[in-house]
Amino acid sequence: MHGLIFVTWEKYIAERFGDSLLHNYRAAVGETTATAPLASRIYDDATLIAGVQALCKLSGVPANTLLREYGRYFIMNGLTSHLCAYFLTRVHSGRELLLIMREGHQQMRRTPDGITPPLFRYEALPNDPQGILLIYDSPRKLCPVLYGAIEGAGERYSEQVRVIERTCMKHGADACRFEVHFRPIIHQPQDRFIQHWQQERIQQQRARQYIADVILALLPASDGITMNTLQERLQATPVVPIEQIRPRIIFEALRHLQYAGLITSTANQPGDILTQRKFWRVPTQDQDQDQNQDNGNDQMQSMPPVTSPRLTRRLSERKRDEHEESFTGLSDVQPEVSAPGKQETGSLLLKYRQQRDGIPRDGTP
Ligand code: HEM
Numbered sequence: 279m280h281g282l283i284f285v286t287w288e289k290y291i292a293e294r295f296g297d298s299l300l301h302n303y304r305a306a307v308g309e310t311t312a313t314a315p316l317a318s319r320i321y322d323d324a325t326l327i328a329g330v331q332a333l334c335k336l337s338g339v340p341a342n343t344l345l346r347e348y349g350r351y352f353i354m355n356g357l358t359s360h361l362c363a364y365f366l367t368r369v370h371s372g373r374e375l376l377l378i379m380r381e382g383h384q385q386m387r388r389t390p391d392g393i394t395p396p397l398f399r400y401e402a403l404p405n406d407p408q409g410i411l412l413i414y415d416s417p418r419k420l421c422p423v424l425y426g427a428i429e430g431a432g433e434r435y436s437e438q439v440r441v442i443e444r445t446c447m448k449h450g451a452d453a454c455r456f457e458v459h460f461r462p463i464i465h466q467p468q469d470r471f472i473q474h475w476q477q478e479r480i481q482q483q484r485a486r487q488y489i490a491d492v493i494l495a496l497l498p499a500s501d502g503i504t505m506n507t508l509q510e511r512l513q514a515t516p517v518v519p520i521e522q523i524r525p526r527i528i529f530e531a532l533r534h535l536q537y538a539g540l541i542t543s544t545a546n547q548p549g550d551i552l553t554q555r556k557f558w559r560v561p562t563q564d565q566d567q568d569q570n571q572d573n574g575n576d577q578m579q580s581m582p583p584v585t586s587p588r589l590t591r592r593l594s595e596r597k598r599d600e601h602e603e604s605f606t607g608l609s610d611v612q613p614e615v616s617a618p619g620k621q622e623t624g625s626l627l628l629k630y631r632q633q634r635d636g637i638p639r640d641g642t643p
Pocket residue numbers: 279280281282283353361362365366375376379383386393394395396416417418419420423424427428431537538
């Protein structure tokens with residue numbers, strides 16, 4: 279399992295139970311400074327199971343409660359918010375986040391790391407157009423983590439969530455079915471300072487998304503390039519303001535793309551050093567994809583390959599001073615008003631993919 283899960287698990291332990299319990303936990307699982315988890319590595323599932331058992335014993339809290347709290351924490355904490363910004367800043371509600379995470383998790387599966395995040399299926403709820411039935415059948419049976427992550431998804435976007443687990447694999451069902459209802463929390467009008475601060479934050483997020491999209495378009499599909507070469511390519515691309523082409527900003531964008539499963543690198547190869555590390559794109563379609571066979575969610579199979587040549591051409595046609603204008607429309611995936619289901623999920627995902635691949639909403643090249 280991905281190292282981000284292990285790093286955030288230990289952060290959860292420290293914040294929930296304090297540093298001294300984390301210290302005892304590390305001793306119980308035989309962890310040393312040298313073996314402390316890293317977000318860039320992959321670990322055995324058995325290590326997580328052993329960790330959950332150790333924490334149960336030390337804290338006296340049942341495993342299901344710990345896992346549910348952790349699921350919520352995973353979606354809400356600062357590290358996930360930062361590293362998974364590619365997904366988290368492109369949606370505006372818990373429901374949208376749940377809807378894009380099948381695709382998001384699926385993309386992560388295509389990386390050479392061999393990770394297997396869960397692929398959700400969705401159904402409409404007849405009596406609640408803003409609700410959703412989420413179907414989960416991961417062999418890991420981490421449904422308490424999913425329960426908490428759904429709660430976190432609502433909380434992240436200031437919504438109340440009601441979750442009912444209709445069926446559960448742990449009780450013999452073929453899949454866990456979660457009925458999820460979201461309700462927005464009505465806010466008091468905010469003072470102008472907070473409004474201004476929020477607008478600034480949104481601008482910053484859009485600027486970061488824009489840089490990440492440009493970088494994605496400039497990276498090759500194989501035979502990776504170093505950050506230096508990427509920086510040169512960015513400088514030759516007249517759509518990014520020169521002051522934004524700094525190593526720190528490029529590195530952050532690369533990290534976000536990597537956690538979204540859209541690019542990979544030589545980071546885990548022996549002798550890796552940052553200046554010589556190479557980055558390249560991960561395919562956005564499975565090699566042997568069968569359009570008609572994937573849990574019935576055929577709308578989600580039509581993901582186009584990353585359109586680097588087209589986007590690169592469009593980018594090179596734009597002038598640098600049009601950059602401000604190009605920020606508009608990059609990040610506002612709006613929820614549909616119709617009942618959810620395949621049709622809606624497909625259309626939301628199409629908008630998401632168009633944003634990611636830099637294709638205008640009307641689909642014109
Ligand atoms: C509300 C949204 C999300 C839900 C409900 C969700 C749910 C889950 C669940 C239940 C697992 C446990 C693995 C399993 O059951 O097989 C998991 C794993 C994982 N998730 Fe998500 N997730 C969400 C968002 C995200 C985001 C935003 C990221 C950021 C990149 C992310 C990255 C991962 C990773 C890396 C794993 C480990 C997978 C592995 O190593 O095989 N998830 N997710």
